Amino acid sequence: MIVAEVAISLLILVGAFFLFVGSLGLAKLPDLMRRLHGPTKATTLGIGSMLIASMLYFWAIEESPSIHELLITLFLFLTAPVTAQMIAKAHILRERHARESIPGTGRPVGWATLDAAKADEHSEHTQIPSGP
Amino acid sequence: MARLFPHPILSIVIALVWILLVNDISAGAMALGILLGWAIPKLTSRYWPDRPRIRRPLAVLEYFGIVLKDIAVSNVQVAYLVLFRRGDTLRSHYVTVPLDLTTAEAITALAGTITLTPGTVSADLSADGRSLLVHCLETADPAATVAQIKERYERRLKEIFE
Numbered sequence: 001m002i003v004a005e006v007a008i009s010l011l012i013l014v015g016a017f018f019l020f021v022g023s024l025g026l027a028k029l030p031d032l033m034r035r036l037h038g039p040t041k042a043t044t045l046g047i048g049s050m051l052i053a054s055m056l057y058f059w060a061i062e063e064s065p066s067i068h069e070l071l072i073t074l075f076l077f078l079t080a081p082v083t084a085q086m087i088a089k090a091h092i093l094r095e096r097h098a099r100e101s102i103p104g105t106g107r108p109v110g111w112a113t114l115d116a117a118k119a120d121e122h123s124e125h126t127q128i129p130s131g132p
Numbered sequence: 133m134a135r136l137f138p139h140p141i142l143s144i145v146i147a148l149v150w151i152l153l154v155n156d157i158s159a160g161a162m163a164l165g166i167l168l169g170w171a172i173p174k175l176t177s178r179y180w181p182d183r184p185r186i187r188r189p190l191a192v193l194e195y196f197g198i199v200l201k202d203i204a205v206s207n208v209q210v211a212y213l214v215l216f217r218r219g220d221t222l223r224s225h226y227v228t229v230p231l232d233l234t235t236a237e238a239i240t241a242l243a244g245t246i247t248l249t250p251g252t253v254s255a256d257l258s259a260d261g262r263s264l265l266v267h268c269l270e271t272a273d274p275a276a277t278v279a280q281i282k283e284r285y286e287r288r289l290k291e292i293f294e
Contacts, residue, residue, distance in 0.1 A: 018207055025214035034224055036253050037210055037269045044248060045207035071152040081247035081254070088255035088267065102226045102265060105258035115259040 004060035008053045015049030022046060032091050033098075040084045047076055089113045136170070138177040141186065143169035191292045198284070202249040209251060213270055226255070227274045229264040229281055238293035239264070245285050252277065 025038025051069035058066035147169035
């Protein structure tokens with residue numbers, strides 16, 4: 001019992017540390033693309049440790065095993081990259097310096113975000129914003 | 133068999149997710165999970181014209197293991213960079229990763245993996261779906277990063293899906 005309690009406490013502390021670092025990265029890093037690295041990575045391990053701690057707690061202390069946590073992990077792994085990619089795409093579309101700093105595709109066509117925006121340019125509803 | 137289970141992977145996923153959702157490994161939950169795993173793909177099969185094929189199921193497990201290990205490593209690396217480096221001294225680059233993968237599922241898996249693993253976030257796909265824009269947080273040699281992504285993840289995904 002005491003072993004389980006120590007293990008659970010350690011996992012919660014490790015989780016709290018990585019969640020903190022992820023948030024710190026979000027606040028501290030200088031530009032949007034670098035900031036994206038904090039919340040997409042540091043938090044996955046943080047949340048992962050918390051969820052393992054939760055499973056261990058219900059299994060060892062409450063003695064009613066819980067497997068919900070695996071599903072939370074799965075959905076987190078599915079949604080974090082999608083969110084990051086949508087933010088990155090919005091950034092590329094909105095900021096002129098971001099559009100100018102990205103490399104070529106190495107293909108005869110451009111990047112999907114910008115090509116789609118170009119195709120829409122003549123429609124009356126959407127236009128590439130010229131940036132702040 | 134193919135008529136009974138038109139989309140076997142989806143069936144397995146639905147059954148597993150159901151059991152996890154009710155949070156109970158009992159005969160009743162499993163029976164309902166299997167029933168849902170049979171009924172939902174059968175009712176929705178016409179919305180799934182192209183089904184991903186998994187060529188080597190065991191390779192999927194190996195891939196998951198590698199990705200989980202890399203997620204742990206990448207967390208420690210990013211934590212170190214965030215805590216002990218000034219943000220504006222990080223050598224961040226965009227790199228272009230030319231893709232050998234052609235199926236949408238494989239490219240999605242690769243983009244997700246890149247975002248979850250060491251110091252890289254996938255940002256965009258070329259309009260023809262043949263190259264991926266990736267942002268690296270800290271890299272001394274962008275070409276080596278591209279080579280590592282191709283060797284470590286893309287090669288394995290190609291074995292699994294294509």
